[in-house]
Amino acid sequence: MRKELVEKFETLITAAFGLVAALAWNAAIQKVFELYGGTQGTLTAMFIYAITVTIIAFLVTSLLGRLSRKVKRRIDKRKKKVKR
Secondary structure (H helix, E strand, C coil): HHHHHHHHHHHHHHHHHHHHHHHHHHHHHHHHHHHHHCCCHHHHHHHHHHHHHHHHHHHHHHHHHHHHHHHHHHHHHHHHHHHH
C-alpha cells in the first residue's frame, strides 16, 4: 500500500510539473505570435497558433518516441549480454 501511494504521488507531481511547463511554453509561444503576427485576438491568429502548437507537439512527441525506443533497445541488448 505504501509503495502504491508513493508511486501515485510521483505520478501526480510529475503531471503537475508537466502542466506548469506546458503553460509556460504556451505563454512564451503566444508572446512570439504577438510580436511577429500582431494581436492574437483574431480568430485567424488563434487558429494559426493552435495549428502551429499542434504540429510542434506532434513533432516533439514523435522524436521522443523514437529516442525512447532506441534507448529501450540498447538497454535490452545490454541486459542480454549481462545474462550470458
